Amino acid sequence: MNRAKMITASKIAVCVLLIAIFVVATVLVNVIYQEKEVDLYKIGSKCPDFELSSYISAGSPNGENFSSADARGQVLVVNFWYVHCGGCIAELPFFNEVQQEYGDEVKVIVVHASDVDTKADKQAYINKLEDSSGVKFSDYAVTFVQDTEELYLYGKLGGVGDFPITIIIDKEGIIRSVHLSSMTKESLTEEIEKWL
Amino acid sequence: MKFVDVKEKIEKNSVWQWLKNHAPSKRRIIQFYAMLLYNCNFKGFESGRIYKGSTKGMCVPGLNCYSCPGAIGACPLGSLQNALAESGNRLPAYIFGIIIMFGLLLGRTICGFLCPMGLIQDLLHKIKTQKIEKSKVTRVLSYFKYFLLVVFVITIPIMYQTGVPAFCKYICPSGTLLGGIMLLINPNNADQFAALGTLFTWKFLVLIVIVVGCVFIYRMFCRFLCPLGAIYGFFSKVALLGVKLDKDKCTNCGLCITACKMDIKHVGDHECINCGACVNVCPAKAISWKGSQFILRDSDVSSPVVTEKVDLVAMANRAKLSSVNDESGNEINKEQNE
Secondary structure: OOHHHHHHHHHHHHHHHHHHHHHHHHHHHHHHOOOOOOOOOOOOOEOOOOEEEEOOEOOEOOOOOEEHHHHOOOEEEEEEEOOOOHHHHHHHHHHHHHHHHHHHHEEEEEEEOOOOOOHHHHHHHHHHOEOOOOOEHHHOOOEEEEOOOOOOHHHHOOOOOOOOEEEEEOOOOEEEEEEOOOOOHHHHHHHHHHHO | OHHHHHHHHHHHHHHHHHHHHOOOOHHHHHHHHHHHHHOOOHHHHHHOOOOOOHHHHOEOOOOOOOOOOOOOOEOHHHHHHHHHHOOOOOOOHHHHHHHHHHHHHOOOHHHHHHOHHHHHHHHHOOOOOOOOOOOHHHHHHOOHHHHHHHHHHHHHHHHOOOOOOHHHHHOOHHHHHHHHHHHHOOHHHHHHHHHOOHHHHHHHHHHHHHHHHHHHOOOHHHHHHOHHHHHHHOOOOOOOOOEEEOOOOOOOOOHHHHHOOOOOOOOOOOOOOOOOOOOOOOOOOOEEEOOHHHHOOHHHOOOOOOOOOOOHHHHHHHHHHHHHOHHHHHHHHHHHHO
């Protein structure tokens, strides 16, 4: 084979290789490695019971597990956040205020939905972080809990990648609303009042 | 009948000629390929959801937003900011390593060949209007990206350890265009419009300014604003790929600098995106691709001939130079004769 032919052949080989890489990547991403379909808990249906491990804060001083069955008879407010989400941290004070104002009528759980850091790291963040008025998260009356990969409560309750999201479950354990963006104190109170 | 035939033939030929003249260069094909490969989760564009497979833990070389519905990888700049913002007292070794690896292997060749933002800017500059050429002012402005790198990419994320990727959040047009708008135009995300606030308005304005700017100024974002280009620029001298200048052959005629649309001082410096525009204009064949000596023989390198791709201004300057300065002109001729 002469040199010119070899160059042409290698050019064709490179093109074929690149096209093959593209095709393989497209097939892998679009067909094989798609996210598993999550069996969504629908609004208006009963939320299956779940249990989550909690972090130590004023809301759960002993760090005991949280079980949704224990919150039957209370309006359950489920807020999903993660420690590096600015929007989540900005709205957390409202959830704390709501928990303090309504006392036993309402149960607010703040679910950490990322598994990037270790549990100890996240506990350290909760101990360290303060809200805008200088109150430490560890002094919050809400219960901080951790979502797990197996349960994936975040996805089942309608999360599609955005944070924060807030879900209201009424006294009978029926999912009443899924809010896919930040909440204000007013919108949160209004939503809770409906189901008291 | 014959007359019609001839007319048809001419029309066919002119179409063919037009296609020939407008055929994409190899660089353009590679740019398109890279963009498609980074964003091959086509299902995401349909569903309006971000891909979250395991490849998302990996960085692509170019500035391709993580939040683009098609993206299968992460943006190195975004990952760097997030890693710094969450690092505490630890060193984010993974992202440092991957940026250094890209820098050493490819350098700013990434900007010229593998960055989707580069492609968008190249295409915007194709719009036919009056262009603002490079000057001392743009040269000074080109240092602004180092300011953005230090302040928005490094300082703010490290200072406020609450996860503020400041460049992504306040400036990055790749984020607004690929992450923001591509998600928002999907009907499935209609309810997200309610969440838009002043931040989006600001970022949208930044995007508009950059898009309009890029029509008039070649690669405005790359040259003045892109911190990722600034980082890769540190590796220009040592990168495995790129253009290199043979100082023994160089006659200092300056044609390469004239032909180049970036703010370079010499071929292959930190502003050079290795696009290769200078390779063909060099009359002394002093500019070549790094490593090309392993593949090409001297006879394979085409002598600098006037092609449609060669900048006419550069050719005119060349003529001017050789007529004014006889010495260098002679030297060029000697080289060519050899």
